[in-house]
Amino acid sequence: MENTFGISIIGAGRVGWHLAQGLSAAGHPINEIWSRRHSQAQELAERLPAARVVHTLDFSQSPSRLFLLTAADAALEELVRHLILPTGALLAHTSGSQPLDILKKTAGHTGVFYPLQTFSKEKPVDFTQITICLEAADYASMQLLDAAARALGAQPLPMSTQQRRQLHLAAVFASNFSNHLLRIAHELLQQSQLPAALLDPLIRETLEKALSLGPAAAQTGPALRGDAPVMEQHLRQLFGEPAWLELYRLLSADIQKWKKP
Ligand SMILES: NC(=O)c1ccc[n+]([C@@H]2O[C@H](COP(=O)([O-])OP(=O)(O)OC[C@H]3O[C@@H](n4cnc5c(N)ncnc54)[C@H](OP(=O)(O)O)[C@@H]3O)[C@@H](O)[C@H]2O)c1
Structure with a gap:
Protein backbone atom coordinates (compact mmCIF):
# COMPACT_ATOMS: atom_id res chain seq x y z
CA MET A 1 0.00 0.00 0.00
CA SER A 160 -18.51 -5.69 14.05
CA THR A 161 -21.48 -3.36 13.56
CA GLN A 162 -23.15 -4.98 16.60
CA GLN A 163 -20.12 -4.40 18.85
CA ARG A 164 -19.77 -0.79 17.63
CA ARG A 165 -23.44 -0.12 18.37
CA GLN A 166 -23.02 -1.41 21.92
CA LEU A 167 -19.87 0.69 22.35
CA HIS A 168 -21.75 3.73 21.07
CA LEU A 169 -24.55 3.12 23.59
CA ALA A 170 -21.95 2.85 26.38
CA ALA A 171 -20.32 6.06 25.11
CA VAL A 172 -23.66 7.92 25.33
CA PHE A 173 -23.91 6.98 29.02
CA ALA A 174 -20.22 7.67 29.75
CA SER A 175 -19.97 10.97 27.89
CA ASN A 176 -23.24 12.56 26.74
CA PHE A 177 -25.35 11.74 29.82
CA SER A 178 -22.50 12.52 32.27
CA ASN A 179 -22.01 15.87 30.55
CA HIS A 180 -25.74 16.60 30.71
CA LEU A 181 -25.73 15.90 34.46
CA LEU A 182 -22.77 18.29 34.84
CA ARG A 183 -24.79 20.95 33.04
CA ILE A 184 -27.70 20.46 35.44
CA ALA A 185 -25.25 20.73 38.36
CA HIS A 186 -24.00 24.07 36.96
CA GLU A 187 -27.57 25.38 36.66
CA LEU A 188 -28.35 24.35 40.24
CA LEU A 189 -25.37 26.42 41.43
CA GLN A 190 -26.42 29.37 39.25
CA GLN A 191 -29.87 29.32 40.89
CA SER A 192 -28.13 30.12 44.21
CA GLN A 193 -25.63 32.59 42.70
CA LEU A 194 -22.71 30.20 43.29
CA PRO A 195 -19.82 29.93 40.76
CA ALA A 196 -19.74 26.79 38.55
CA ALA A 197 -15.99 26.42 39.23
CA LEU A 198 -16.79 25.36 42.82
CA LEU A 199 -17.52 21.89 41.43
CA ASP A 200 -14.30 21.56 39.39
CA PRO A 201 -12.20 19.64 41.98
CA LEU A 202 -15.14 17.30 42.66
CA ILE A 203 -15.68 16.64 38.94
CA ARG A 204 -11.95 15.94 38.44
CA GLU A 205 -11.75 13.60 41.44
CA THR A 206 -14.94 11.77 40.37
CA LEU A 207 -13.53 11.05 36.90
CA GLU A 208 -10.05 10.18 38.19
CA LYS A 209 -11.50 7.83 40.81
CA ALA A 210 -13.82 6.15 38.30
CA LEU A 211 -10.77 5.55 36.09
CA SER A 212 -8.40 4.38 38.83
CA LEU A 213 -10.78 2.36 41.08
CA GLY A 214 -13.50 1.58 38.50
CA PRO A 215 -16.98 3.17 38.78
CA ALA A 216 -18.43 0.30 40.86
CA ALA A 217 -15.87 0.78 43.66
CA ALA A 218 -15.91 4.58 43.38
CA GLN A 219 -19.69 5.14 43.91
CA THR A 220 -20.67 7.23 46.97
CA GLY A 221 -23.67 9.39 47.94
CA PRO A 222 -27.02 9.31 49.71
CA ALA A 223 -28.60 6.69 47.39
CA LEU A 224 -25.76 4.25 48.00
CA ARG A 225 -25.96 4.88 51.77
CA GLY A 226 -29.76 4.54 51.73
CA ASP A 227 -30.02 7.97 53.40
CA ALA A 228 -33.80 8.51 52.96
CA PRO A 229 -34.14 11.88 54.82
CA VAL A 230 -31.42 13.50 52.68
CA MET A 231 -32.98 12.14 49.47
CA GLU A 232 -36.43 13.44 50.49
CA GLN A 233 -34.88 16.86 51.16
CA HIS A 234 -33.29 16.83 47.68
CA LEU A 235 -36.62 15.92 46.07
CA ARG A 236 -38.29 18.87 47.87
CA GLN A 237 -35.52 21.16 46.55
CA LEU A 238 -36.26 19.92 43.02
CA PHE A 239 -39.99 20.66 43.31
CA GLY A 240 -39.86 23.36 40.59
CA GLU A 241 -37.83 21.18 38.18
CA PRO A 242 -40.00 18.12 37.40
CA ALA A 243 -37.63 16.67 34.76
CA TRP A 244 -34.62 16.85 37.10
CA LEU A 245 -36.73 15.44 39.95
CA GLU A 246 -37.61 12.46 37.75
CA LEU A 247 -33.94 11.99 36.80
CA TYR A 248 -32.95 12.13 40.49
CA ARG A 249 -35.56 9.47 41.34
CA LEU A 250 -34.58 7.17 38.46
CA LEU A 251 -30.83 7.41 39.08
CA SER A 252 -31.19 6.94 42.85
CA ALA A 253 -33.47 3.92 42.38
CA ASP A 254 -31.00 2.39 39.93
CA ILE A 255 -28.06 2.91 42.33
CA GLN A 256 -30.07 1.25 45.13
CA LYS A 257 -31.16 -1.65 42.91
CA TRP A 258 -27.54 -2.18 41.80
CA LYS A 259 -26.25 -2.01 45.42
CA LYS A 260 -28.52 -4.83 46.65
CA PRO A 261 -26.57 -8.12 46.89
N1 LIG B 1 -19.38 14.77 17.39
C1 LIG B 1 -18.88 13.69 17.91
O1 LIG B 1 -18.39 13.76 19.05
C2 LIG B 1 -18.84 12.38 17.15
C3 LIG B 1 -17.94 11.40 17.58
C4 LIG B 1 -17.82 10.22 16.84
C5 LIG B 1 -18.60 10.04 15.70
N2 LIG B 1 -19.50 11.00 15.32
C6 LIG B 1 -20.27 10.73 14.09
O2 LIG B 1 -19.69 11.49 13.03
C7 LIG B 1 -20.73 11.93 12.11
C8 LIG B 1 -20.74 13.44 12.05
O3 LIG B 1 -21.02 13.93 13.35
P1 LIG B 1 -20.68 15.44 13.76
O4 LIG B 1 -20.74 15.51 15.24
O5 LIG B 1 -19.48 15.91 13.04
O6 LIG B 1 -21.96 16.17 13.20
P2 LIG B 1 -22.22 17.75 13.08
O7 LIG B 1 -21.11 18.53 13.68
O8 LIG B 1 -23.60 17.96 13.57
O9 LIG B 1 -22.15 17.94 11.51
C9 LIG B 1 -23.06 17.25 10.72
C10 LIG B 1 -22.76 17.51 9.27
O10 LIG B 1 -23.78 16.83 8.52
C11 LIG B 1 -24.41 17.77 7.67
N3 LIG B 1 -25.81 17.43 7.47
C12 LIG B 1 -26.80 17.33 8.39
N4 LIG B 1 -27.97 16.97 7.81
C13 LIG B 1 -27.70 16.86 6.48
C14 LIG B 1 -28.49 16.52 5.35
N5 LIG B 1 -29.79 16.21 5.47
N6 LIG B 1 -27.89 16.49 4.14
C15 LIG B 1 -26.57 16.80 4.00
N7 LIG B 1 -25.76 17.14 5.04
C16 LIG B 1 -26.33 17.15 6.27
C17 LIG B 1 -24.26 19.11 8.35
O11 LIG B 1 -24.43 20.13 7.42
P3 LIG B 1 -24.86 21.63 7.87
O12 LIG B 1 -23.59 22.27 8.35
O13 LIG B 1 -25.41 22.21 6.64
O14 LIG B 1 -25.89 21.47 8.96
C18 LIG B 1 -22.83 18.98 8.88
O15 LIG B 1 -21.89 19.22 7.87
C19 LIG B 1 -22.03 11.32 12.64
O16 LIG B 1 -22.22 10.09 12.00
C20 LIG B 1 -21.74 11.12 14.12
O17 LIG B 1 -22.52 10.08 14.67
C21 LIG B 1 -19.63 12.17 16.01
Missing part, protein backbone atom coordinates in the same frame (compact mmCIF):
# COMPACT_ATOMS: atom_id res chain seq x y z
CA GLU A 2 1.29 3.50 -0.82
CA ASN A 3 2.33 5.64 2.13
CA THR A 4 0.03 8.55 1.39
CA PHE A 5 -3.33 8.60 -0.33
CA GLY A 6 -5.73 11.36 -1.20
CA ILE A 7 -8.86 11.87 0.87
CA SER A 8 -12.13 13.74 0.34
CA ILE A 9 -14.44 14.87 3.12
CA ILE A 10 -18.21 14.86 2.78
CA GLY A 11 -19.68 16.88 5.67
CA ALA A 12 -17.67 19.65 7.34
CA GLY A 13 -19.17 19.25 10.81
CA ARG A 14 -17.29 18.55 14.05
CA VAL A 15 -15.82 15.21 13.02
CA GLY A 16 -14.99 16.22 9.44
CA TRP A 17 -13.29 19.34 10.81
CA HIS A 18 -10.87 17.38 13.03
CA LEU A 19 -10.31 14.33 10.81
CA ALA A 20 -9.51 16.51 7.78
CA GLN A 21 -6.95 18.58 9.67
CA GLY A 22 -5.44 15.56 11.43
CA LEU A 23 -5.08 13.53 8.23
CA SER A 24 -3.72 16.51 6.31
CA ALA A 25 -1.12 17.14 9.05
CA ALA A 26 -0.19 13.45 8.78
CA GLY A 27 0.68 13.94 5.09
CA HIS A 28 -2.51 12.78 3.36
CA PRO A 29 -3.75 15.44 0.94
CA ILE A 30 -7.38 16.42 1.48
CA ASN A 31 -8.42 17.03 -2.11
CA GLU A 32 -12.08 18.01 -1.84
CA ILE A 33 -14.59 19.06 0.76
CA TRP A 34 -18.32 18.94 0.20
CA SER A 35 -20.74 20.18 2.80
CA ARG A 36 -24.42 21.11 2.73
CA ARG A 37 -23.54 24.64 3.87
CA HIS A 38 -20.75 25.81 1.57
CA SER A 39 -19.55 28.31 4.19
CA GLN A 40 -18.65 25.36 6.46
CA ALA A 41 -16.71 23.63 3.67
CA GLN A 42 -14.93 26.92 2.87
CA GLU A 43 -13.95 27.50 6.51
CA LEU A 44 -12.37 24.05 6.66
CA ALA A 45 -10.71 24.32 3.23
CA GLU A 46 -8.95 27.51 4.33
CA ARG A 47 -7.12 25.46 6.99
CA LEU A 48 -5.87 22.85 4.53
CA PRO A 49 -3.10 23.31 1.92
CA ALA A 50 -4.61 21.40 -1.02
CA ALA A 51 -8.35 21.27 -0.48
CA ARG A 52 -10.97 22.76 -2.75
CA VAL A 53 -14.64 23.17 -2.03
CA VAL A 54 -16.88 21.22 -4.37
CA HIS A 55 -20.60 21.80 -4.98
CA THR A 56 -21.48 18.42 -6.43
CA LEU A 57 -21.51 14.86 -5.12
CA ASP A 58 -20.12 13.64 -8.45
CA PHE A 59 -16.54 12.72 -7.46
CA SER A 60 -15.96 10.51 -10.50
CA GLN A 61 -12.89 12.58 -11.56
CA SER A 62 -11.46 12.85 -8.03
CA PRO A 63 -7.87 11.69 -7.36
CA SER A 64 -8.88 10.58 -3.82
CA ARG A 65 -8.87 6.96 -2.70
CA LEU A 66 -10.68 7.44 0.60
CA PHE A 67 -14.00 9.30 0.97
CA LEU A 68 -14.96 10.04 4.56
CA LEU A 69 -18.69 10.55 4.92
CA THR A 70 -18.77 12.71 8.05
CA ALA A 71 -22.35 13.98 7.77
CA ALA A 72 -25.14 13.51 10.34
CA ASP A 73 -26.40 9.93 10.76
CA ALA A 74 -29.85 10.82 9.43
CA ALA A 75 -28.33 12.16 6.18
CA LEU A 76 -26.11 9.18 5.31
CA GLU A 77 -28.58 7.11 3.30
CA GLU A 78 -29.73 10.05 1.21
CA LEU A 79 -26.16 11.22 0.50
CA VAL A 80 -25.05 7.72 -0.51
CA ARG A 81 -27.87 7.64 -3.09
CA HIS A 82 -26.43 10.74 -4.79
CA LEU A 83 -22.70 10.03 -4.47
CA ILE A 84 -20.66 9.08 -7.53
CA LEU A 85 -17.17 7.84 -6.65
CA PRO A 86 -14.14 7.02 -8.81
CA THR A 87 -13.58 3.34 -9.60
CA GLY A 88 -11.93 1.45 -6.75
CA ALA A 89 -12.50 4.19 -4.15
CA LEU A 90 -13.40 3.44 -0.53
CA LEU A 91 -16.36 5.18 1.13
CA ALA A 92 -16.37 5.11 4.95
CA HIS A 93 -18.81 6.68 7.42
CA THR A 94 -17.82 7.78 10.93
CA SER A 95 -20.97 6.87 12.85
CA GLY A 96 -21.07 4.77 16.02
CA SER A 97 -24.64 3.67 15.47
CA GLN A 98 -25.12 3.16 11.72
CA PRO A 99 -24.41 -0.22 10.10
CA LEU A 100 -21.80 -0.76 7.42
CA ASP A 101 -24.69 -1.85 5.18
CA ILE A 102 -26.07 1.68 5.02
CA LEU A 103 -23.34 2.36 2.41
CA LYS A 104 -24.18 -0.64 0.27
CA LYS A 105 -25.88 1.42 -2.47
CA THR A 106 -22.49 2.83 -3.45
CA ALA A 107 -20.71 1.14 -6.33
CA GLY A 108 -17.33 1.11 -4.57
CA HIS A 109 -15.75 -0.38 -1.45
CA THR A 110 -17.27 0.39 1.94
CA GLY A 111 -16.08 0.78 5.52
CA VAL A 112 -16.58 2.41 8.93
CA PHE A 113 -14.10 4.77 10.61
CA TYR A 114 -15.67 5.60 14.00
CA PRO A 115 -13.46 7.64 16.32
CA LEU A 116 -14.39 6.96 19.94
CA GLN A 117 -14.19 10.51 21.21
CA THR A 118 -16.38 13.57 21.71
CA PHE A 119 -15.49 16.32 19.21
CA SER A 120 -16.15 20.06 19.33
CA LYS A 121 -14.62 22.48 16.83
CA GLU A 122 -13.29 24.76 19.58
CA LYS A 123 -11.24 22.02 21.30
CA PRO A 124 -8.07 20.57 19.68
CA VAL A 125 -8.01 16.77 19.46
CA ASP A 126 -5.13 14.52 20.52
CA PHE A 127 -5.60 11.55 18.19
CA THR A 128 -2.87 9.57 19.97
CA GLN A 129 -5.38 9.13 22.84
CA ILE A 130 -8.19 7.90 20.58
CA THR A 131 -9.32 4.46 19.45
CA ILE A 132 -10.78 4.39 15.95
CA CYS A 133 -13.24 1.53 15.46
CA LEU A 134 -12.96 0.02 12.00
CA GLU A 135 -15.17 -2.17 9.90
CA ALA A 136 -14.79 -2.99 6.22
CA ALA A 137 -16.40 -5.20 3.63
CA ASP A 138 -13.04 -6.48 2.32
CA TYR A 139 -9.43 -6.90 3.41
CA ALA A 140 -7.90 -4.14 1.22
CA SER A 141 -10.42 -1.59 2.59
CA MET A 142 -9.59 -2.60 6.16
CA GLN A 143 -5.89 -2.07 5.36
CA LEU A 144 -6.57 1.43 4.04
CA LEU A 145 -8.65 2.40 7.09
CA ASP A 146 -6.00 0.94 9.38
CA ALA A 147 -3.34 3.05 7.63
CA ALA A 148 -5.47 6.20 8.00
CA ALA A 149 -6.00 5.55 11.73
CA ARG A 150 -2.28 4.91 12.28
CA ALA A 151 -1.35 8.05 10.30
CA LEU A 152 -3.36 10.03 12.86
CA GLY A 153 -1.44 8.32 15.66
CA ALA A 154 -4.70 6.68 16.82
CA GLN A 155 -5.25 3.03 17.80
CA PRO A 156 -7.22 1.14 15.14
CA LEU A 157 -9.64 -1.49 16.48
CA PRO A 158 -11.63 -3.69 14.07
CA MET A 159 -15.10 -4.64 15.33
Whole structure:
Protein backbone atom coordinates (compact mmCIF):
# COMPACT_ATOMS: atom_id res chain seq x y z
CA MET A 1 0.00 0.00 0.00
CA GLU A 2 1.29 3.50 -0.82
CA ASN A 3 2.33 5.64 2.13
CA THR A 4 0.03 8.55 1.39
CA PHE A 5 -3.33 8.60 -0.33
CA GLY A 6 -5.73 11.36 -1.20
CA ILE A 7 -8.86 11.87 0.87
CA SER A 8 -12.13 13.74 0.34
CA ILE A 9 -14.44 14.87 3.12
CA ILE A 10 -18.21 14.86 2.78
CA GLY A 11 -19.68 16.88 5.67
CA ALA A 12 -17.67 19.65 7.34
CA GLY A 13 -19.17 19.25 10.81
CA ARG A 14 -17.29 18.55 14.05
CA VAL A 15 -15.82 15.21 13.02
CA GLY A 16 -14.99 16.22 9.44
CA TRP A 17 -13.29 19.34 10.81
CA HIS A 18 -10.87 17.38 13.03
CA LEU A 19 -10.31 14.33 10.81
CA ALA A 20 -9.51 16.51 7.78
CA GLN A 21 -6.95 18.58 9.67
CA GLY A 22 -5.44 15.56 11.43
CA LEU A 23 -5.08 13.53 8.23
CA SER A 24 -3.72 16.51 6.31
CA ALA A 25 -1.12 17.14 9.05
CA ALA A 26 -0.19 13.45 8.78
CA GLY A 27 0.68 13.94 5.09
CA HIS A 28 -2.51 12.78 3.36
CA PRO A 29 -3.75 15.44 0.94
CA ILE A 30 -7.38 16.42 1.48
CA ASN A 31 -8.42 17.03 -2.11
CA GLU A 32 -12.08 18.01 -1.84
CA ILE A 33 -14.59 19.06 0.76
CA TRP A 34 -18.32 18.94 0.20
CA SER A 35 -20.74 20.18 2.80
CA ARG A 36 -24.42 21.11 2.73
CA ARG A 37 -23.54 24.64 3.87
CA HIS A 38 -20.75 25.81 1.57
CA SER A 39 -19.55 28.31 4.19
CA GLN A 40 -18.65 25.36 6.46
CA ALA A 41 -16.71 23.63 3.67
CA GLN A 42 -14.93 26.92 2.87
CA GLU A 43 -13.95 27.50 6.51
CA LEU A 44 -12.37 24.05 6.66
CA ALA A 45 -10.71 24.32 3.23
CA GLU A 46 -8.95 27.51 4.33
CA ARG A 47 -7.12 25.46 6.99
CA LEU A 48 -5.87 22.85 4.53
CA PRO A 49 -3.10 23.31 1.92
CA ALA A 50 -4.61 21.40 -1.02
CA ALA A 51 -8.35 21.27 -0.48
CA ARG A 52 -10.97 22.76 -2.75
CA VAL A 53 -14.64 23.17 -2.03
CA VAL A 54 -16.88 21.22 -4.37
CA HIS A 55 -20.60 21.80 -4.98
CA THR A 56 -21.48 18.42 -6.43
CA LEU A 57 -21.51 14.86 -5.12
CA ASP A 58 -20.12 13.64 -8.45
CA PHE A 59 -16.54 12.72 -7.46
CA SER A 60 -15.96 10.51 -10.50
CA GLN A 61 -12.89 12.58 -11.56
CA SER A 62 -11.46 12.85 -8.03
CA PRO A 63 -7.87 11.69 -7.36
CA SER A 64 -8.88 10.58 -3.82
CA ARG A 65 -8.87 6.96 -2.70
CA LEU A 66 -10.68 7.44 0.60
CA PHE A 67 -14.00 9.30 0.97
CA LEU A 68 -14.96 10.04 4.56
CA LEU A 69 -18.69 10.55 4.92
CA THR A 70 -18.77 12.71 8.05
CA ALA A 71 -22.35 13.98 7.77
CA ALA A 72 -25.14 13.51 10.34
CA ASP A 73 -26.40 9.93 10.76
CA ALA A 74 -29.85 10.82 9.43
CA ALA A 75 -28.33 12.16 6.18
CA LEU A 76 -26.11 9.18 5.31
CA GLU A 77 -28.58 7.11 3.30
CA GLU A 78 -29.73 10.05 1.21
CA LEU A 79 -26.16 11.22 0.50
CA VAL A 80 -25.05 7.72 -0.51
CA ARG A 81 -27.87 7.64 -3.09
CA HIS A 82 -26.43 10.74 -4.79
CA LEU A 83 -22.70 10.03 -4.47
CA ILE A 84 -20.66 9.08 -7.53
CA LEU A 85 -17.17 7.84 -6.65
CA PRO A 86 -14.14 7.02 -8.81
CA THR A 87 -13.58 3.34 -9.60
CA GLY A 88 -11.93 1.45 -6.75
CA ALA A 89 -12.50 4.19 -4.15
CA LEU A 90 -13.40 3.44 -0.53
CA LEU A 91 -16.36 5.18 1.13
CA ALA A 92 -16.37 5.11 4.95
CA HIS A 93 -18.81 6.68 7.42
CA THR A 94 -17.82 7.78 10.93
CA SER A 95 -20.97 6.87 12.85
CA GLY A 96 -21.07 4.77 16.02
CA SER A 97 -24.64 3.67 15.47
CA GLN A 98 -25.12 3.16 11.72
CA PRO A 99 -24.41 -0.22 10.10
CA LEU A 100 -21.80 -0.76 7.42
CA ASP A 101 -24.69 -1.85 5.18
CA ILE A 102 -26.07 1.68 5.02
CA LEU A 103 -23.34 2.36 2.41
CA LYS A 104 -24.18 -0.64 0.27
CA LYS A 105 -25.88 1.42 -2.47
CA THR A 106 -22.49 2.83 -3.45
CA ALA A 107 -20.71 1.14 -6.33
CA GLY A 108 -17.33 1.11 -4.57
CA HIS A 109 -15.75 -0.38 -1.45
CA THR A 110 -17.27 0.39 1.94
CA GLY A 111 -16.08 0.78 5.52
CA VAL A 112 -16.58 2.41 8.93
CA PHE A 113 -14.10 4.77 10.61
CA TYR A 114 -15.67 5.60 14.00
CA PRO A 115 -13.46 7.64 16.32
CA LEU A 116 -14.39 6.96 19.94
CA GLN A 117 -14.19 10.51 21.21
CA THR A 118 -16.38 13.57 21.71
CA PHE A 119 -15.49 16.32 19.21
CA SER A 120 -16.15 20.06 19.33
CA LYS A 121 -14.62 22.48 16.83
CA GLU A 122 -13.29 24.76 19.58
CA LYS A 123 -11.24 22.02 21.30
CA PRO A 124 -8.07 20.57 19.68
CA VAL A 125 -8.01 16.77 19.46
CA ASP A 126 -5.13 14.52 20.52
CA PHE A 127 -5.60 11.55 18.19
CA THR A 128 -2.87 9.57 19.97
CA GLN A 129 -5.38 9.13 22.84
CA ILE A 130 -8.19 7.90 20.58
CA THR A 131 -9.32 4.46 19.45
CA ILE A 132 -10.78 4.39 15.95
CA CYS A 133 -13.24 1.53 15.46
CA LEU A 134 -12.96 0.02 12.00
CA GLU A 135 -15.17 -2.17 9.90
CA ALA A 136 -14.79 -2.99 6.22
CA ALA A 137 -16.40 -5.20 3.63
CA ASP A 138 -13.04 -6.48 2.32
CA TYR A 139 -9.43 -6.90 3.41
CA ALA A 140 -7.90 -4.14 1.22
CA SER A 141 -10.42 -1.59 2.59
CA MET A 142 -9.59 -2.60 6.16
CA GLN A 143 -5.89 -2.07 5.36
CA LEU A 144 -6.57 1.43 4.04
CA LEU A 145 -8.65 2.40 7.09
CA ASP A 146 -6.00 0.94 9.38
CA ALA A 147 -3.34 3.05 7.63
CA ALA A 148 -5.47 6.20 8.00
CA ALA A 149 -6.00 5.55 11.73
CA ARG A 150 -2.28 4.91 12.28
CA ALA A 151 -1.35 8.05 10.30
CA LEU A 152 -3.36 10.03 12.86
CA GLY A 153 -1.44 8.32 15.66
CA ALA A 154 -4.70 6.68 16.82
CA GLN A 155 -5.25 3.03 17.80
CA PRO A 156 -7.22 1.14 15.14
CA LEU A 157 -9.64 -1.49 16.48
CA PRO A 158 -11.63 -3.69 14.07
CA MET A 159 -15.10 -4.64 15.33
CA SER A 160 -18.51 -5.69 14.05
CA THR A 161 -21.48 -3.36 13.56
CA GLN A 162 -23.15 -4.98 16.60
CA GLN A 163 -20.12 -4.40 18.85
CA ARG A 164 -19.77 -0.79 17.63
CA ARG A 165 -23.44 -0.12 18.37
CA GLN A 166 -23.02 -1.41 21.92
CA LEU A 167 -19.87 0.69 22.35
CA HIS A 168 -21.75 3.73 21.07
CA LEU A 169 -24.55 3.12 23.59
CA ALA A 170 -21.95 2.85 26.38
CA ALA A 171 -20.32 6.06 25.11
CA VAL A 172 -23.66 7.92 25.33
CA PHE A 173 -23.91 6.98 29.02
CA ALA A 174 -20.22 7.67 29.75
CA SER A 175 -19.97 10.97 27.89
CA ASN A 176 -23.24 12.56 26.74
CA PHE A 177 -25.35 11.74 29.82
CA SER A 178 -22.50 12.52 32.27
CA ASN A 179 -22.01 15.87 30.55
CA HIS A 180 -25.74 16.60 30.71
CA LEU A 181 -25.73 15.90 34.46
CA LEU A 182 -22.77 18.29 34.84
CA ARG A 183 -24.79 20.95 33.04
CA ILE A 184 -27.70 20.46 35.44
CA ALA A 185 -25.25 20.73 38.36
CA HIS A 186 -24.00 24.07 36.96
CA GLU A 187 -27.57 25.38 36.66
CA LEU A 188 -28.35 24.35 40.24
CA LEU A 189 -25.37 26.42 41.43
CA GLN A 190 -26.42 29.37 39.25
CA GLN A 191 -29.87 29.32 40.89
CA SER A 192 -28.13 30.12 44.21
CA GLN A 193 -25.63 32.59 42.70
CA LEU A 194 -22.71 30.20 43.29
CA PRO A 195 -19.82 29.93 40.76
CA ALA A 196 -19.74 26.79 38.55
CA ALA A 197 -15.99 26.42 39.23
CA LEU A 198 -16.79 25.36 42.82
CA LEU A 199 -17.52 21.89 41.43
CA ASP A 200 -14.30 21.56 39.39
CA PRO A 201 -12.20 19.64 41.98
CA LEU A 202 -15.14 17.30 42.66
CA ILE A 203 -15.68 16.64 38.94
CA ARG A 204 -11.95 15.94 38.44
CA GLU A 205 -11.75 13.60 41.44
CA THR A 206 -14.94 11.77 40.37
CA LEU A 207 -13.53 11.05 36.90
CA GLU A 208 -10.05 10.18 38.19
CA LYS A 209 -11.50 7.83 40.81
CA ALA A 210 -13.82 6.15 38.30
CA LEU A 211 -10.77 5.55 36.09
CA SER A 212 -8.40 4.38 38.83
CA LEU A 213 -10.78 2.36 41.08
CA GLY A 214 -13.50 1.58 38.50
CA PRO A 215 -16.98 3.17 38.78
CA ALA A 216 -18.43 0.30 40.86
CA ALA A 217 -15.87 0.78 43.66
CA ALA A 218 -15.91 4.58 43.38
CA GLN A 219 -19.69 5.14 43.91
CA THR A 220 -20.67 7.23 46.97
CA GLY A 221 -23.67 9.39 47.94
CA PRO A 222 -27.02 9.31 49.71
CA ALA A 223 -28.60 6.69 47.39
CA LEU A 224 -25.76 4.25 48.00
CA ARG A 225 -25.96 4.88 51.77
CA GLY A 226 -29.76 4.54 51.73
CA ASP A 227 -30.02 7.97 53.40
CA ALA A 228 -33.80 8.51 52.96
CA PRO A 229 -34.14 11.88 54.82
CA VAL A 230 -31.42 13.50 52.68
CA MET A 231 -32.98 12.14 49.47
CA GLU A 232 -36.43 13.44 50.49
CA GLN A 233 -34.88 16.86 51.16
CA HIS A 234 -33.29 16.83 47.68
CA LEU A 235 -36.62 15.92 46.07
CA ARG A 236 -38.29 18.87 47.87
CA GLN A 237 -35.52 21.16 46.55
CA LEU A 238 -36.26 19.92 43.02
CA PHE A 239 -39.99 20.66 43.31
CA GLY A 240 -39.86 23.36 40.59
CA GLU A 241 -37.83 21.18 38.18
CA PRO A 242 -40.00 18.12 37.40
CA ALA A 243 -37.63 16.67 34.76
CA TRP A 244 -34.62 16.85 37.10
CA LEU A 245 -36.73 15.44 39.95
CA GLU A 246 -37.61 12.46 37.75
CA LEU A 247 -33.94 11.99 36.80
CA TYR A 248 -32.95 12.13 40.49
CA ARG A 249 -35.56 9.47 41.34
CA LEU A 250 -34.58 7.17 38.46
CA LEU A 251 -30.83 7.41 39.08
CA SER A 252 -31.19 6.94 42.85
CA ALA A 253 -33.47 3.92 42.38
CA ASP A 254 -31.00 2.39 39.93
CA ILE A 255 -28.06 2.91 42.33
CA GLN A 256 -30.07 1.25 45.13
CA LYS A 257 -31.16 -1.65 42.91
CA TRP A 258 -27.54 -2.18 41.80
CA LYS A 259 -26.25 -2.01 45.42
CA LYS A 260 -28.52 -4.83 46.65
CA PRO A 261 -26.57 -8.12 46.89
N1 LIG B 1 -19.38 14.77 17.39
C1 LIG B 1 -18.88 13.69 17.91
O1 LIG B 1 -18.39 13.76 19.05
C2 LIG B 1 -18.84 12.38 17.15
C3 LIG B 1 -17.94 11.40 17.58
C4 LIG B 1 -17.82 10.22 16.84
C5 LIG B 1 -18.60 10.04 15.70
N2 LIG B 1 -19.50 11.00 15.32
C6 LIG B 1 -20.27 10.73 14.09
O2 LIG B 1 -19.69 11.49 13.03
C7 LIG B 1 -20.73 11.93 12.11
C8 LIG B 1 -20.74 13.44 12.05
O3 LIG B 1 -21.02 13.93 13.35
P1 LIG B 1 -20.68 15.44 13.76
O4 LIG B 1 -20.74 15.51 15.24
O5 LIG B 1 -19.48 15.91 13.04
O6 LIG B 1 -21.96 16.17 13.20
P2 LIG B 1 -22.22 17.75 13.08
O7 LIG B 1 -21.11 18.53 13.68
O8 LIG B 1 -23.60 17.96 13.57
O9 LIG B 1 -22.15 17.94 11.51
C9 LIG B 1 -23.06 17.25 10.72
C10 LIG B 1 -22.76 17.51 9.27
O10 LIG B 1 -23.78 16.83 8.52
C11 LIG B 1 -24.41 17.77 7.67
N3 LIG B 1 -25.81 17.43 7.47
C12 LIG B 1 -26.80 17.33 8.39
N4 LIG B 1 -27.97 16.97 7.81
C13 LIG B 1 -27.70 16.86 6.48
C14 LIG B 1 -28.49 16.52 5.35
N5 LIG B 1 -29.79 16.21 5.47
N6 LIG B 1 -27.89 16.49 4.14
C15 LIG B 1 -26.57 16.80 4.00
N7 LIG B 1 -25.76 17.14 5.04
C16 LIG B 1 -26.33 17.15 6.27
C17 LIG B 1 -24.26 19.11 8.35
O11 LIG B 1 -24.43 20.13 7.42
P3 LIG B 1 -24.86 21.63 7.87
O12 LIG B 1 -23.59 22.27 8.35
O13 LIG B 1 -25.41 22.21 6.64
O14 LIG B 1 -25.89 21.47 8.96
C18 LIG B 1 -22.83 18.98 8.88
O15 LIG B 1 -21.89 19.22 7.87
C19 LIG B 1 -22.03 11.32 12.64
O16 LIG B 1 -22.22 10.09 12.00
C20 LIG B 1 -21.74 11.12 14.12
O17 LIG B 1 -22.52 10.08 14.67
C21 LIG B 1 -19.63 12.17 16.01
